[in-house]
Amino acid sequence: DQQVKQNSPSLSVQEGRISILNCDYTNSMFDYFLWYKKYPAEGPTFLISISSIKDKNEDGRFTVFLNKSAKHLSLHIVPSQPGDSAVYFCAASATGSGGSNYKLTFGKGTLLTVNP
């Protein structure tokens, strides 16, 4: 049973426009969420995170929104740039559970292509 779902395998946007990547989760114990970016032949790199006590976190062009009631989060990239073209993974962990578990559960990823 997939606990973190990214239902869009791919997304294509024009340079300068907004990119919106979506992620849904089913495990109500998840309380910390992260987005990772991955280029071909490289390891994933951390992009931005959000705790469940917040509903928005912003870092430059990147903003993550969390809707706990819907168990949904999204990553907004504004403006999108060709260098943003990569696979984006949503991840979640249940840090508040006994033992401070920081184990990450990943979605399948969304391939973002930003066209010049």
Added chain:
Amino acid sequence: NAGVTQTPKFRVLKTGQSMTLLCAQDMNHEYMYWYRQDPGMGLRLIHYSVGEGTTAKGEVPDGYNVSRLKKQNFLLGLESAAPSQTSVYFCASSYSFGSTEAFFGQGTRLTVV
């Protein structure tokens, strides 16, 4: 600061052969992980460790063994490789005081023929 280093980067094995993938981190992280990435499957957790001397099973542990004898190293072993283990393997580490994000190595591409 090297971060997370995986060796080797590439390997081709014959069915039934064994090998060990090495992961080393220099960030004094408590947690270490092994993931595999397959097309359309995302990153799936194989095994993880919450500290030196500890290991635990992840989502897809069958066919793999791990050891964490030293805090900075996490080894992934394949005792008898199978074609289904053809994948890209990523090691990651996380959790030091004030930090929860996981940092990944560059990956090991393993082909079993």
